[in-house]
Amino acid sequence: MSKEGLRPRYAPTPTPDTEHFWEGTRNHKLLLQRCKDSGTVYFPPRAFCPENGSTNIEVFEASGKAKLISYTINNRQHPSFESPYAIAIVQLEEGPMMMSNIVDCEQTPEALVLDMPLEVTFEKVSDEITVPLFRPAGESS
Amino acid sequence: MTVAVVGASETTELGRIPHLSQTQLHADGAFNALADAGLTVKDIDGIATAGASPVDLTHYLGLEPRWIDGTSVGGCSFLIHVRHAVAALEAGYCETVLITHGESGRSGVGRGGGGGGAASFASQFELPYGPMGPTTLFGIGVLRYMKQYGMTHEQLASVAVAQREWAGMNPRAMYRDPITVDDVLESRVIAYPFHLLECCLVTDGGGALILTNAERAKDFPQPPVYILGSGESVESPMISQMADLTSSRNFRIAGRDAMEAAGIKHADVDHLMVYDAFAHLPIYGLEDLGFVERGEAGPFIEEGNTRPGGRLPLNTNGGGLSYTHTGMYGMFALQESVRQVRGQAPAQVDGVNVSVCLGVGGMFAAGACIVFGKELP
Structure with a gap:
């Protein structure tokens, strides 16, 4: 989505509890956490399960498969985006929701169909930060 | 009732802790105190903190609070939280309060992590x-809500149309000219699926309330408006992490607690205010408070039930969509409830004995509900 003349998108500042996630995306892996006591898969990352407080947790790589849950299409100008662009919520196959953008897809209500299958792709923002984005499943980038 | 401290602990380490963010320090202290008390996060139904937002801590720790306090006035804030917690526990607003502190004062890791x-x-x-x-x-x-319940763009637009009718009766409302569903749908798309007329105004203004004991309330020049019940909660600092995108947990908790405390049923409610930053807020509010079933609020408003003459007058000042919206509109929703119960509103509803006022904070991050009444029970 980043084009000539646009500023790079906002690059987050990782914290000790999220560092592994951002290291994962740098290596084009989408990492989630799972509670080994309750089986809860959760996001954003924390050193304990938000369901029961257990620290008996593991990090694992998500399948990268997701579906489109909801979105808005912003018409206003943004320094890092070409308007209009959709701000989306996707649900990962493993359960957690995350905000993202849908790439390789027209940014229209007709093209962005709820529940459409998506797959993760990655966009490098800086040497440290690569963000997970999603595109319609089965299409080449 | 007497209130006691039943768990207390500091963070595991002190001094230099560069491997933990400020939020993680809050959590470390919290988990240690929970262990000290033999409790888990699921036992906590009240949260107070300073430096971070109680919303951040609620989501981070996985809490579901009924009472929150984010009073942040410097280092003594936690003493004030204790005092407020005593009042809340005595009032029965919650049963088990967690008060947390965490500060990466030396290492500065994730400092300002809140807010x-x-x-x-x-x-x-x-x-x-x-x-x-x-x-x-x-x-x-909202698109998810529309898909789940079949709500139409026209039904969403009808929220703005109904409220404009109320605004037309209110000389202080910013926009008073009648509008139609077509007017709303033909107004500029701000962020699909929202059109300009489905978004709140941006205005200047303010307001204030004064409260005292019910015993003294009759000694004042204005008719008293009693607070019959109240409720509050917070959920997540990120809308993408709401447990359900089609309903607000905060609205459900705050509304349930407020109406239970007031001892009222839905049929007892004469007047309703739902903070309307955008047109879908009254839809969510009507359902989460239980006035209609899930998915029924769109048709309910479209059919005219909330407009002047309808059976549940809603946002009778014109709301954030037509009356005014400074940014933190909740004060204006409260003011209209008070006016309606006093019988002094520009678009006065006949015989308002009970008014319910539901507010939102952030983007479904927080919610609160107050039940006002003309009479004490």
Whole structure:
């Protein structure tokens, strides 16, 4: 989505509890956490399960498969985006929701169909930060 | 009732802790105190903190509070939280309060992690994707709601139409000219699916309330408006992490507690205010308070039940969509409830004995509900 003349998108500042996630995306892996006591898969990352407080947790790589849950299409100008662009919520196959953008897809209500299958792709923002984005499943980038 | 401390602990380490963020320090102290008390996060139903937002801590720890306190007035804030917690526990607002502190004062890791700092969850996991404030985020769940319940664009637009009717009766409302559903749908698209007339105004203004004991209330020049019940909660600093994009947990908890405390049923409610930053808020509010079943609020408003003459007068000042919206509109919703119970509103509803006022904070991050009454029970 980043084009000539646009500023790079906002690059987050990782914290000790999220560092592994951002290291994962740098290596084009989408990492989630799972509670080994309750089986809860959760996001954003924390050193304990938000369901029961257990620290008996593991990090694992998500399948990268997701579906489109909801979105808005912003018409206003943004320094890092070409308007209009959709701000989306996707649900990962493993359960957690995350905000993202849908790439390789027209940014229209007709093209962005709820529940459409998506797959993760990655966009490098800086040497440290690569963000997970999603595109319609089965299409080449 | 007497209130006691039953768990207390500091963070595991003190001194230099560069491997933990400020939020993690809050959590470390919290888990140690829970262990000290033999409790888990699920036992906590009240949260107070300073430096961070109680919303951040609620989401981070996985709490579901009925009472929150974010009083942040410096280092003595936690003493004040204790005092407020005593009042809340005595009032029965909650049963088990957690008060947390965490500060990466030396290492500065994730400092300012609360309230949108660079290391906050919202900054890490939402900001990169181009949100531009409430117009792009607040309504992000509405397409899902529409798909789930079949709500139409026309029904969403009818929220703005009904409220404009109320505004037309209010000389202080910013926009008073009648509008139609077509007018709303033909207005500029701000962030699909929201049109300009489905977004709140941006205005200047303010207001204030004065409260005292019910025993003294009759000694004042104005008719007293009693607080019959109240409720509150917080959920997540990120709208993408709401447990359900089609309903607000905060509205459900706050509404349930407020109406139970007041001892009222839905049929007892003569007047309703639902904070309407955007047109879907009254839809969510009507359902989460239980006035209609899930998925029924769109048709309910479209059929005219909330407009002048309808059976549930809603947002009778014109609301944030037509009356005024300074940014933190909740004060104006309260003012209209008070006016209606006093019998002094410009668009006065006949015989208002009970008014319910439901407010939102952030983008479904917080919620609160007050039940006002003309009489004490």
